[in-house]
Amino acid sequence: MDGVTLIEIHGKRPRIHDSAFIAPGCRLIGDIEIGPDVSIWYNCVLRADVNFMTIGARTNIQDGSVCHVDSPRPGTPEGHPLIIGEDVLIGHMAMVHGCTLADRSFVGLGAIIMDGCAIDSEGMLAAGAMLTPGRRIGPRELWGGRPAKLMRQLTDAEIAGNAMGVAHYVENGRAHRAAISRESAP
Incomplete structure (x- = not known):
């Protein structure tokens, strides 16, 4: 993984499946x-330096996003890990902190x-929105605004479009990995 920074901290190091694509310029720290x-x-x-982070199969985290965890403290002795399910889409420049994203959320x-x-399965937080601490987006709900509020239910076509986006990013990740390998070859 040329151009990727992997940092062990507190005895924890990122564990990455062989089929995953990690683009150059990424920084992965700790218990991921x-x-x-x-x-x-x-x-x-x-950055999973004060709690753990898991990212499920076929999920994509797009360019420039920041993902972090929250440490234990009074009132939340376990802190807030970052748990991201399977087939999740996270758009460019998102900030995802100490939360749970169920399978097929966006x-x-x-x-x-x-x-x-938390965002339940097939729930969506709209572009530019801010979900304030402790809020939950239900299945197939679209929330938007700052602070985010329920806007409406997602349509079947929108859910299908999100599934197509997941498949696209799996294939595009493979294409980028191959292109980077060709560029790095002597």
């Missing part, structure tokens, strides 16, 4: 587990999701 066919795009920072471009939040 990355599943099969995941793609982490250019210049993302994933975080839009430039959105912020804060500690203790």
Whole structure:
């Protein structure tokens, strides 16, 4: 993984499935587990220095996003790990912090999701939205705004479009990995 920074801290090091694509410029720190066919795009920072982070199969985290965890403290003795399910789409420049994203959920471009939040399966936080601490987006709900509020239910076509986006990013990750390998070859 040329151009990727992997840092061990507190005896924990990122564990990355062989089929995952981690783009050059990414920084992965600490207790992170990355599943099969995941793609982490250019210049993302994933920092699991004070809690753990898991990223399920076929999930993609797009360019410039920041993912972090929350440490234990009074009132939250376990802190807030970052748990990202399978087939999740996270848009460019998103900020994802100490929350749970269920399988097939979606975080839009430039959105912020804060500690203790959850997005249920097929739920979506719109581009530019901010989900404040402890909020939950239900299945197939679209939330938007700052602070985010329920806007409407997602349509079957939108859910299908998100599934197509997941498949696209798996294939695109493979293409980028191959292109980078060709460029690095002597």
